[in-house]
Amino acid sequence: GAGVSQSPSNKVTEKGKDVELRCDPISGHTALYWYRQSLGQGLEFLIYFQGNSAPDKSGLPSDRFSAERTGGSVSTLTIQRTQQEDSAVYLCASSPRSGPETQYFGPGTRLLVL
């Protein structure tokens, strides 16, 4: 079956602009996660959704970052007023439910802020 998909695959933006990153989880997966991967910081957790609610958003680095999930499926991560330090690969993962299930990762969105 189809895996986790993300779009766009690459995004180049200018400092100060807003960006939206999209994640389509595996069908039927109720848990959805956002992480980012950068050279300096490694892999960091950002936010976790169970259904449409976000029980854990403690990893969002600033109030410029927000995310939503609608219909228990697609999620959008929005970064407002982007900064150069936001440049990273943003990875989305999903699992059948929260807990001990494997998290399946999407291909990521590579964001470059100039």
Place this chain on the structure above:
Amino acid sequence: ELKVEQNPLFLSMQEGKNYTIYCNYSTTSDRLYWYRQDPGKSLESLFVLLSNGAVKQEGRLMASLDTKARLSTLHITAAVHDLSATYFCAVAETSGSRLTFGEGTQLTVNP
């Protein structure tokens, strides 16, 4: 705060040799994951270890978990070039679902 440490961070080995990657973590957990990442690609799940003493094997890779020592190992047997990749361990705190990742071990298998 949960900390996850891997060692070594870089490993260059010859085909046919055996080696072990270590993953230590700092707080109680009974859920540990190993992932593989090829350059420019996403993370591929290798193993999920859910209990003390758990051992799983797939091909030339074997993972184990000792929750008392807060240690997991990924053992590579008779390495082949196709195993060249970065390997990450990740730990979930018992009370939550977020994963905390180690720094990754970049493995290069030389012919």
